[in-house]
Amino acid sequence: IIKTVTTFKDVISAAISGEPHAALAWAGVVVILPFLENTLQQDEDAANGLEKIVYLLLRYRQLQDEVLVPEFQDSSQSESARQLLIDIRSKVINVYVQIYSYEIRLVMQCTKSKARRIVRNAVGADGWKEMWESIESVSKQIDDEIQSRLNIRTLEIWQKINDSMKQTGDIKGLQQATLASVQDGNQTSLLTQLPCAVNPMFDSAEMGAEESCLRGTQLSVLNDIQDWLEDPAGERAESMPEMLSSGPGSSSSKAIDATRNSTKTFFSTIARRLAQEFPDLRVHIADAVKNNLEIGSKGPQQQLQDLIIRPLLMLNEGIFMQVQLVIAIDALDECIEEREVGDLVNMLAALEKLHHVRLQILITSRPDNHIFRSFEKLPPGFYRSLVLEKIQPPAQQDDAMDDITRYLSYALAKIANERDISPEPLDKDDIERLREKADGLFIYAATACRFLDTDDFEDDEARREILGQIFDDDMETDGPQQKVDEIYLKVPSFPRLTKSSKAFIQQILGFIAVFFEPVCVPSLAELLCRDKKKLEERLRQLHSVIHVPQEEKAPLSLVHLSLATFS
Template sequence: MLRLDGDRPVRLQTQGPGNIVHIEGDRPVQFQNSTFNNVAGNMNVSHTTNVGESGFGILYRAVSLDAMHDSAERPADPACHPGTRSAILYQLGKWSFEQPSDCPILWLHGCAGIGKSAIGQQFAASCHDRGQLGGSFFFKRGSVSCGTWRNLLPTLAYQLTVAFPQLGPRIQRAVETDRLILGKTIHHQLEKLLVQPFRNAPPLAFSASRPILVIDGLDECEDRGTQTALIRALIDVLRSGDAPIHILVCSRSEAHLSEAFKAPENSDVCRDLQVLPDDRALADIRRYFTDEFSRIRRIHNSRGMLLEDCWPGSKTIEDLVKKSSGTFIYASTVLRYVDDEYSHPAERLDAVLGLDPGSLSPLDDLYTQILSSIPSKPILLRVLHAVVKVYFGAEQIDSVLRMRQGTSRAVLRGLHAVVRVHPAPILPVGHHKPVELLHASFGDFLMDPQRSLSFCISGEDLLDTLVHDMAHVLLSGSLEPNDFG
């Protein structure tokens, strides 16, 4: 409960940037830079300052840095390998210079692991280099900051104010006019933060360089209803032509997304481009394997592991290209698995080549091989379940599962091909960056008992154990309620 200077108790509910308090039966009240005293579970607001915070400041606090294409928090290798994807990147570049009225929304879609995010990343970087990128947002399933639409529009609007200064004052004014805007609907935010600033800008301000927005991983945003609502809102606000922008949306070829983007009534606003596992994709993957194996050979030779100049050989590369079925996720996972600092790459590659050559699910076989290399299976499953279900850092997972500190890091170190574990914070009270799955397909694999078999983490027993452990830690006071997201 929250008490306002000793007055009646109210129910605390935050919205938008996290400083809007709703009083049941009354209007919202905003507290900024306030001092809160917590006595026996009751909170008292004793002081508030800076009520006139700038619109730019409100946007800044709602920005998801992790979601931007050039964020240091994004994986190190999401962009296209040099010399690959040239044909599809050419098509995207050509579309970006078309008149905004000619299908301003382009839906880039394809199967899981085909390389959509890498293409979106490369395209965003290219647009940025030529001064055309208005903003980017890469959704990530389960992420607190990148898994919901609520951070999307503030993040894009903030980037637009930086990339196109002529929009800055107009966007800032829109926020200051309605300080609760970040808690309102998708359509309302789009209209106020994107459309109106363009509508009020000088007529020729964007004649030479039209802003491009890149939204990747739409299928990883919350739920299907939210995804569809976002598409409809984008279509509605761009149909008027008041905002001279292009928006690239990348996602899997999900049925509900296809229905929205490809609806006949939306053909004046939307166009689609499918990424296919065709011969051109296979050629790109062949080049990727060749270049990366050369790099691995050079690095490991410098460490005293002598690999022949012809290693691993053209036949081996062709076998791997065939197994990839045109998906980059298979190739990148193989290369990360082979390129292990503490293992011999030839032995790792032999393990991959020893998997069933006739399998119809080579990526699942690879995931199983990687998981099988971890010695303690029961602990592995508990840690992976916590990674997928709770967005925590390794040290927090140890606390929740009541394990010796360092256990999660020891288990996850052998999974560097499929997960990303950030360094531990320097201070005990430092920010714990969550363990991340490098690709959503690994999470799909772990949750599907028909695919992951004994490594499946969707069982009720694991869920019951996790809930029990979380409740125990919460009651003990070692973690705060907000830590559970």
């Protein structure tokens, strides 16, 4: 104990001068030392307690300097924190009081004779262990409260750190938002430099004015398309040749629209749409424009590579899940330049480079020969063809409504609703006659409904007169039969056909139209005294008006019965 106290002599001296409550306790230690030095046999329990007191006083000296003084000087302390500090200080003073009492008892013990000390120790009269346990108990309470204060202080520090981090994060977020806004503005400025054909987009104002497809029609075709899209091994492209206008839409030809009848702005329009719909692609497409500001005036091949393929390849490298994109190209046959059509179809083969990005193209077109040839040049398995047949009449025993009847009923009821008349302006027999006249073609049915939709539709007599004109094909312009006739007129007007080729086509159409029984390709070749292969080549140019089956022995047939009376 003497060695311990001597070791910390300087600390003890500083404590006596620095803290009045600790001074008495430390002075007591110093006073006791001479007695211990002169005592031959130190009382073991008393001496051990005094040694522990010395270490305890050293701890409280550090507590005073490093915790209590700085904490009391902190003006930002909460009331609860300050109250806890006051309680800690009170308990520390209590410990000093008990230590001072212990020291007085020890001094008194040391002044007694050895015999008396032995007797008192034997009966435990002074209770050194009990006194130390009391001191130690209060000291433990102080330790617990100090730990609580440190925990509170730590939480306060962490809260300040979190507040600072939040403020830093807010500033960083604001900086990032500002930077993103600037980048978005720059990207938008670059993307608007790309030529864009607005009218052909499905959600454009012009397309919105067109009559949309009737829900619930052509379900088998929709199911085929759905199966193709959901098939992991499905082809990249699907071609849908139409027999005349056998689809549920009724839009007229857009070949006179310069934004639709050429591929000059095709890929730049697709690129702008992809950039608009997919933010991950937007930055890559904008970078492509930034790297080549004249890309909008380049050829389709370069636009495809720079604006579509390369951005998709960059996206392809940065994703792990497969992304599926579908682009629908309607009425490819209305592209004026055959060469552009061939180039466009051939360029689709570049899609094979993509893996994680699955880009599929759905193309609708009349089955013109040059389009067929273009698709046949694509790699095997790259595309498939789904022929959009005309709507077949229902079987006699089938009560289900066919799509043409469903469309006629819907369209006429809609007109009646707008005119505030009976929801069934035509009886079932009239609708059935219209269905027969349409012969499976939506374009005929849609045109007939538009022809009936006049200002005097609510007048039964006027409505019957217009209906009679439709049934008798007695309309000068814009009637349903005239729409079909326009398609017939295009057939012998194919560009780049010699007079002999046109004569051959007219001969084919004439023979098929006047036959009482359908005829197959080999039989027609014999009747015309023509080579079968050459006949097949010409028939491929007539897919719009003649149904040519896959089986060679199957009979040819007219797509619409009115061709037999067309002149």
